[in-house]
Amino acid sequence: MERDDPILEVEDLVVRYGHRTVLDGVSFTVRRGEVLVILGGSGSGKTTLLRTLVGLIRPHSGRIVLMGEDVTTLSGARRRELRTRMGMCFQGSALLGSLTVADNVALPLREHTDLEESTIGIMTGIKLNLVGLAGFGDYLPSQLSGGMKKRAGIARATVMDPEIIFYDEPSAGLDPIVAAGIDRLIRKMQQAFGLTSVVVTHEMESVRLIADRVCMLHGGRVVGVGTLDELERLEHPWVRRFLSRQPDDEPGTDPDFLRSLTGAG
Amino acid sequence: MTRLAGAVGRWTLDLLQAGLRVSSLMVDTLAAVAATPFRGRSARGRAAVESFAEFGSRSLPIVGMISLLVGVIIALQSSYTLERWGAQRFIATLVAVSALREMAPLMTAILITGRSGSAITAEIGTMQVNEEIDALEVMGIDPIRYLVVPRFVAMVLAVPAVTVVSMFIMVAGGLFTSVWVVGVPGGVYLDQTVQSLVARDLVIGLTKSVFFGVAICWVGVYRGFQVRGGAGEVGRATTSSVVTSIFLVILIDLVFTVFFYFV
Numbered sequence: 001m002e003r004d005d006p007i008l009e010v011e012d013l014v015v016r017y018g019h020r021t022v023l024d025g026v027s028f029t030v031r032r033g034e035v036l037v038i039l040g041g042s043g044s045g046k047t048t049l050l051r052t053l054v055g056l057i058r059p060h061s062g063r064i065v066l067m068g069e070d071v072t073t074l075s076g077a078r079r080r081e082l083r084t085r086m087g088m089c090f091q092g093s094a095l096l097g098s099l100t101v102a103d104n105v106a107l108p109l110r111e112h113t114d115l116e117e118s119t120i121g122i123m124t125g126i127k128l129n130l131v132g133l134a135g136f137g138d139y140l141p142s143q144l145s146g147g148m149k150k151r152a153g154i155a156r157a158t159v160m161d162p163e164i165i166f167y168d169e170p171s172a173g174l175d176p177i178v179a180a181g182i183d184r185l186i187r188k189m190q191q192a193f194g195l196t197s198v199v200v201t202h203e204m205e206s207v208r209l210i211a212d213r214v215c216m217l218h219g220g221r222v223v224g225v226g227t228l229d230e231l232e233r234l235e236h237p238w239v240r241r242f243l244s245r246q247p248d249d250e251p252g253t254d255p256d257f258l259r260s261l262t263g264a265g
Numbered sequence: 266m267t268r269l270a271g272a273v274g275r276w277t278l279d280l281l282q283a284g285l286r287v288s289s290l291m292v293d294t295l296a297a298v299a300a301t302p303f304r305g306r307s308a309r310g311r312a313a314v315e316s317f318a319e320f321g322s323r324s325l326p327i328v329g330m331i332s333l334l335v336g337v338i339i340a341l342q343s344s345y346t347l348e349r350w351g352a353q354r355f356i357a358t359l360v361a362v363s364a365l366r367e368m369a370p371l372m373t374a375i376l377i378t379g380r381s382g383s384a385i386t387a388e389i390g391t392m393q394v395n396e397e398i399d400a401l402e403v404m405g406i407d408p409i410r411y412l413v414v415p416r417f418v419a420m421v422l423a424v425p426a427v428t429v430v431s432m433f434i435m436v437a438g439g440l441f442t443s444v445w446v447v448g449v450p451g452g453v454y455l456d457q458t459v460q461s462l463v464a465r466d467l468v469i470g471l472t473k474s475v476f477f478g479v480a481i482c483w484v485g486v487y488r489g490f491q492v493r494g495g496a497g498e499v500g501r502a503t504t505s506s507v508v509t510s511i512f513l514v515i516l517i518d519l520v521f522t523v524f525f526y527f528v
Contacts, residue, residue, distance in 0.1 A: 056402060
């Protein structure tokens with residue numbers, strides 16, 4: 001497999017909520033087999049970007065070519081077919097609360113394949129074992145901890161052996177040890193299966209561990225794409241602040257803000 | 266004045282838009298039902314059976330209880346008027362006709378709205394909040410097919426089925442009341458019941474109840490999918506689902522009553 005050939009190309013993507021532009025001309029490429037991290041602060045539009053990439057939000061304009069198909073114009077059946085070749089892990093893991101963990105993981109197989117129930121059982125078991133949840137198949141999602149739910153979500157997203165997987169804030173809300181475990185799992189999935197991974201996060205610790213390349217998002221625009229080393233050499237003031245964990249300028253020192261408080265001017 | 270006109274205009278537009286979305290939901294559901302939704306997927310068949318048990322069988326105790334009480338009430342109320350003419354045997358007619366044509370379908374629909382229409386909204390609304398609906402979409406699983414179709418099939422079958430039970434129990438309630446309270450012999454009551462009923466009464470009652478089932482399910486599902494935000498929204502949507510359903514049920518009832526009055 002050619003590692004440099006692009007699996008996902010985003011061109012000049014614009015997303016609007018009403019009159020508010022959330023993503024403004026975003027372009028980047030994801031190469032087959034790499035882990036690309038979309039890094040940005042709160043409100044930078046990174047979750048919106050991910051939801052647009054998987055087709056949950058319709059963009060205002062622009063192109064998203066995923067595995068050779070333009071996601072923005074695909075019809076129902078073709079879109080569903082494409083979706084069986086990708087996986088997504090949601091921030092809250094989004095396991096179906098009414099199904100056991102094993103049934104959650106088996107769901108795509110039951111819906112999209114005609115495999116025997118026994119085969120489905122074995123494949124589900126393998127994936128659960130891979131993410132470290134062997135023996136938890138009969139639990140309901142509500143009985144699992146946050147980290148275990150994330151792992152179950154990863155098992156479900158990879159059960160169809162997808163070519164690309166999207167993670168939305170995989171380590172958000174987890175303690176550092178559990179978060180590191182999830183990071184290692186993401187790396188493991190990529191190394192074991194050559195699984196292309198697109199990870200949205202704001203955690204610098206994760207980025208250092210998992211990223212081949214980083215796409216930095218600020219105010220709905222891409223401010224830099226490259227390895228972490230390349231980004232650290234950028235002169236962009238916001239990138240420098242983000243990477244070195246410096247706060248924004250104190251809002252209280254802004255003269256306009258002071259004037260607005262006193263009502264003068 | 267302009268503000269008022271604007272508000273009325275906006276309200277009308279919102280209403281039209283909601284109507285449009287509900288219709289497209291209806292079309293999607295019917296298309297999915299028509300496209301053999303159980304094609305080798307025993308899971309969805311099982312879901313429909315499970316929903317039928319939930320909407321139907323498990324509502325029987327409360328529906329039975331209420332139907333018995335309503336039967337007693339109709340009998341007593343009719344007796345109050347009829348005894349002046351010494352025509353108490355016609356209690357049977359009044360109970361039978363009002364139970365089959367009106368009270369059994371209506372009471373059943375209202376109880377199932379409260380029990381299950383609300384539950385459908387709460388369940389789908391919670392799934393919406395937890396991104397479970399999005400997860401289904403991304404897995405390439407159509408939420409309409411996966412979530413709505415089994416509930417729709419179950420609801421459209423369950424409401425008439427429970428209505429039939431309710432009809433029997435209402436008539437029984439009337440029977441007990443006229444035998445033990447008013448003093449009409451049981452044989453006379455049953456004769457009178459059989460004489461006064463025609464197949465048409467049953468058909469009218471059941472036709473209504475099918476449409477009630479359709480309304481309860483669609484309102485429940487639609488309100489559920491509408492939920493955005495958090496748990497508070499789920500509560501609001503559930504309340505609104507019940508109120509809307511009951512209103513629609515009574516509206517449909519009126520339309521059918523007017524229709525069958527003239528036809």
